[in-house]
Amino acid sequence: MLAKRISLALLFFVLIATAGCGFKLQRSYSIPLELQQLHLSSSDQYSELTRLVGDRLRINRVTLVSAAEGTPTLRLVSDSLERATLSLYPTGNVAEYELIYLVNYTVMLPEQEPTEFQAEVRRDYQDDPRTALAKSREMEILTREMRAQAADSIIQTLASIGNE
Numbered sequence: 001m002l003a004k005r006i007s008l009a010l011l012f013f014v015l016i017a018t019a020g021c022g023f024k025l026q027r028s029y030s031i032p033l034e035l036q037q038l039h040l041s042s043s044d045q046y047s048e049l050t051r052l053v054g055d056r057l058r059i060n061r062v063t064l065v066s067a068a069e070g071t072p073t074l075r076l077v078s079d080s081l082e083r084a085t086l087s088l089y090p091t092g093n094v095a096e097y098e099l100i101y102l103v104n105y106t107v108m109l110p111e112q113e114p115t116e117f118q119a120e121v122r123r124d125y126q127d128d129p130r131t132a133l134a135k136s137r138e139m140e141i142l143t144r145e146m147r148a149q150a151a152d153s154i155i156q157t158l159a160s161i162g163n164e
Helices: 004-020 048-060 129-161
Strands: 037-041 073-088 095-108 115-126
Touching: 037 048, 048 073, 048 129, 073 115, 073 129, 095 129, 115 129
Parallel strands: 037 073
Antiparallel strands: 073 095, 095 115
């Protein structure tokens, strides 16, 4: 009986300590009340980025609504994947690239000027021409991960808007 009380007290102490220090689960953000209903707009409503951002908004209890007067809007303007050469083999072939995924987006709040933001994700990518098929699959996976990271960055920005 004593062991049960001690373990219960210890569990209570751990819960209070983690709540008091501001601990949050990963990808758990406090979206401001004014953004709890939001219109998500994109030039390609069926793109992977639009789907990821929409999913993350729903996870954070944001209701996606149709465009209306007075409704805040998140507009995904553009996304692009660029690559820059980092190193070369002695033969002159590219050995390593830096992948740069850029997302430009705008947040429009009622009765305020639209605010433009940019999310940027960078990754290194080693290229070996002898394994072209495997490298193309690796590139797809990297691109998908970079999109997910950019979507998380967009949600972080939305969470910080109310704290300004």
